Amino acid sequence: MATTIIMPKLGLTMTEGTIEKWLKKEGERVEKGEPLLKILTEKINFQYESPASGILRKVLYKEGAVVPVTTPIAIIAEEGEALPEIELVKTQTPSPEQAPAAAARTEAKTTGKRVFASPAAKKAAEEKGIDLSSLQGSGPEGRIVLADVAGAAGKATVAETKLKAAEKVIPLTGIRKIIAQRMTESFRDVPHFYLSVEVDMSAVLNLREKVKDEVEKRAKVKLTVTDILVKIVASALKNNPIMNSRFAGDRIHLLDEVNMGVAIALEDGLIVPVVRRADQKTLAEIASNIRNLTKKAKRGKLSLEDVTGGTFTLSNMGMLGIDMMSPIINPPECSILGVGRTIEKPVVEKGEIKIKPLAWLTLSSDHRIVDGAAAGFFLNRIRELIENPSCLLV
Amino acid sequence: MSEITFVDALRITIKEEMERDPSLLLIGEDIGRYGGIFGVTKGMLDEFGPQRVRSTPISESAIIGSALGAAMTGIRTVAELMYIDFSGVAMDQIINQVAKMTYMSGGAAKVPMVIRTQEGGGRGNAAQHSQCLEGLFLHIPGLKIVMPSNAYDAKGLLKTAIRDDNPVLFIEHKLLYAAKSAIPDEEYLIPLGQADVKRKGKDVTIVTISYMVTVALQAAARLAQEGIEAEVIDLRTLVPLDMETVLKSVRNTNRAVIVHEECRTGGFGAEIAAQIQEEAFDFLDAPVARVGAKDVPIPYTEPLERAVIPQEDDIVKAVRKVLYRS
Secondary structure, X not given: OOEEEEOOOOOOOOOEEEEEEEOOOOOOEEOOOOEEEEEXXXXXXXXXXXXXXXXXXXXXXXXXXXXXXOOEEEEEEOOOOOOOOOOOOOOOOOOOXXXXXXXXXXHHHHHOOOOOEOHHHHHHHHHHOOOHHHOOOOOHHHOEOHHHHHHHHHHHHHHHHHHHHOOOOOOOOHHHHHHHHHHHHHHHHOOEEEEEEEEEOHHHHHHHHHHHHHXXXXXXXXXXXXXXXXXXXXXXXXXXHHHOEEEOOOOEEEOOOOOEEEOEEEOOEEEOOEEOOHHHOOHHXXXXXXXXXXXXXXXXXXXXXXXXXXXXXXXXXXXXXOOOOOOOOOOOEOEEEEEOOOEEEEEEEOOEEEEEEEEEEEXXXXXXXXXXXXXXXXXXXXXXXXXXXXXXXX | OEEEEHHHHHHHHXXXXXXXXXXXXXXXXXXXXXXXXXXXXXOHHHHHOOOOEEEOOOOHXXXXXXXXXXXXXXXXXXXXXXXXXXXXXXXXXXXXXXXXXXHHOOOOOOOOEEEEEEEOOOOOOOOXXXXXXXXXXXXXXXXXXEOOOOHHHHHHHHXXXXXXXXXXXXXEEOOOOOOEEEEOOOOOOOOOOOOEEEXXXXXXXXXXXXXXXXXXXXXXXXXXXXXXXXXXXXXOEEEOOOHHHXXXXXXXXXXXXXXXXXXXXXXXXXXXXXXXHHHXXXXXXXOOEEEEEOOOOOOOOHHHHHHHOOOHHHHHHXXXXXXXXX
């Protein structure tokens, strides 16, 4: 019997998916459970396994196509078997060069907005084949003037020449494209502010020494400083509900669960798997959870479940030798904590110079949700817990 | 070639034309023994006698009416109105008689006359002696309007005006009388209806006339220091109007600033702006700008007079605006 493959709905909010790669060719045999194609959603790369055995008789959408969920995308059937008739949903696979212009045109049409341009600018745009609605006017009240058209024409030429001159061109696809979109949105729309503290890491390093064997015995993994920081930040979040929140337009959602996102660098980009209810987990549980997620991330096996629902993100760049960082908030979260390397430094304490392992922490926060005082209070709580982790037991 | 003032250029021209045409008649207040208040007709009475150089009572209607009568009977006449402000007194003669005679007679009566007058502020002469009224006459079909910006143009244009068989309003500017130009010894005429590009430029077209040419050129020099190359067009005559030169320039620069000393409302700038948008709409990158006097009578006190009459600064600002640099 013929099986129609549909674009799966991989999460509650998923409305469409991109066919990133067909792993089987049309006419090729595929067994049930074998990887059939790679699907890209807004959040993850997903490897789709064939629900049936047979021959991949028909591939309905090419790689790169964006298809609404539940739309048929392929048919698996036996040789010679009659295929069901399927009406194609019209989607186009825009080439990268055409895409922005096409989008701009559609937008202008649907919004029906009049484009204000000087007569000379209109004429020049027509002659040069430039779509006025794709331009930003620099004249009074956004009027598009000659200089804008000339600028656009100039830019196009410059960009083209640059592309031609580049030795290697990396198309913006997959995870890179998503990072580009989301980080642009975040940095453009979220008013970030940054608070930094330098903390004494002695107690955390001591703690790790003291309990690492116990953790290894229980969870079969090595305990890292990141694991301890996840526990500490999760605990601090529980005590500062405003930091464990989301901005939702006209309201702020305070979240019950503390789900800690941990940034992991992959070869082709960054992914943030989530340790759920980190505040309720033991160090051993957290360590094992993170190690598990990292393994999955490196193999491209993360599920949608693994990467959604985060309420806060921790990004530790200490192992890369970075002293201090100012991370971009992972929307819709309220904050992100950037951790720098731990390094021994001279510290003056009660008139005496001592050598201590210090590290910089930088908290980026969404000023729409919190102000400096609240974020500062939270960051100080993190410092207290880092410098005296026994408080976690209290 | 000699360097002479605007006043001298006018006097030499009139003298040459008096010699050329033995019937040419001068008429006006104080033009005889006194030689005219700016000295244009100095010495004419002695040279050509009271038959041809006629001082009149203070009656502008009589001056214009007499000149019209003489002209219609074939005696070429140059009438002088001491101030353009006084044309108000002679308005019926000018707009109902002078401007219409040729048309109402079906071309039978020619009107070879020039009304010489002067206008403009800048000398603290107050509201009744400082006006610029070319816009009023531009609205009356049948009058040619000439407004020279320098001594050289004044000579060539006045010769053409005197020899024209139609009535010509020849408007001088009181601040230009002392301005000097190099004038060739041999005779030359400048046709009416031929604008002159006084400065070449690619960024903006400044259209102006008379004394404002001087101010516009000063503004253009300042703009050049900002990297803005303004083209300055001296229209020289409002009727006939050389729109070809203006349009050619605007099609090249994509923006126009019209500068005149008469007040903005209803000034000739409105007419030129309208024609530019009719003929060069697709070439405009900014609305056509007009720089003109504020719509109030010219104040007596100097700072206020300066505030009302267009200055170099006003032109610079208008140019920056049409270039979206303000």
